[in-house]
Amino acid sequence: MVASASDNGWLRAMPWVFVLIWSTGFIVARYGMPYAPPMTFLAWRYALSILCFLPWIWLAKVAWPKDRRQWLHLAVLGVLMHAGYLGGVWAAVKAGMGSGLSALVVGLQPVLTAVWLSATGGHVTRRQWLGLTLGFAGLVLVVSRKFGAGGPGDTATWLNLSFAVIALFSITIGTLYQKRFVQPCDVRSANTVQLLAAFAVTLPLALLESEGMGWNGQLVGALAWSVLGLTLGGSSLLYLLIQRGAAASVSSLMYLVPPCTALIAWVLFSEPINAITVAGTALTALGVSLVVRAPKA
DSSP: HHHHHHHHHHHHHHHHHHHHHHHHHHHHHHHHHHGGOHHHHHHHHHHHHHHHHHHHHHHOOOOOSSHHHHHHHHHHIIIIIIIIHHHHHHHHTTTTOOOHHHHHHHHHHHHHHHHHHHHOOOOOHHHHHHHHHHHHHHHHHHHHHTOOOSTTOOOOOEEEEEEEEEHHHHHHHHHHHHHHHOOOHHHHHHHHHHHEEEEEHHHHHHHHHOOOOOHHHHHHHHHHHHHIIIIIIIIIIHHHHHHSHHHHHHHGGGGGHHHHHHHHHHHOOOOOOOHHHHHHHHHHHHHHHHHHTTOOO
């Protein structure tokens, strides 16, 4: 009985732990991108993550997917959720897009997911649509102060906007693809297959980059957290959440990432939080609760 209660507590905490970890992605970009080209940084991240997973899999005697189709599906998922999403976000940040604007673009994912599910016969309740609408409205409020600031990190160009849109479609399609094609399997072996595919796609792009890695403590710290926190922690939690939950409900959690990022930036960088940020965060939280707790029809 105690173990069951503990397991239930962890399952309830998983979404919020995921949001906290995932929100640090833009913070890591702020730390690391001034000293590294995006594809080279990500190639290092994938390679080191694989080296962390392999001993863990061997020591724990984790089973690999036995079906070749599942290997293929996991590889496609890795290209979408790692190479496509992360490559797009980090390339957009490197090209001058601010964290608020990039978060807003990628934050459209829950809406695209719900529209696709509705168009293909999936069931999205009125309450969920209301939650998605409120969540997006709160998201816009949170990042609205980023627009028109005039700083180098607050401008959008066709180039960095294209990168962000690639990231948006990659994570949206990846979420739907996993729910449709990927069978439940151990998250460690599944994540390793995805990372191998992402590394195979990213490495050739990294070799084309002329900028080198400016190794220093800040870059090493950003890379370490990217591997240990974001990939081993955040990506694994996202895989488990999609495996256990509905696509629309899991995607709605992405609405909480920009407000949470704003809070972390306030703690680490003393970025101001105004009344609009607080109101937007509350509205977003309400919207997510409506989506996640909506009764199933």
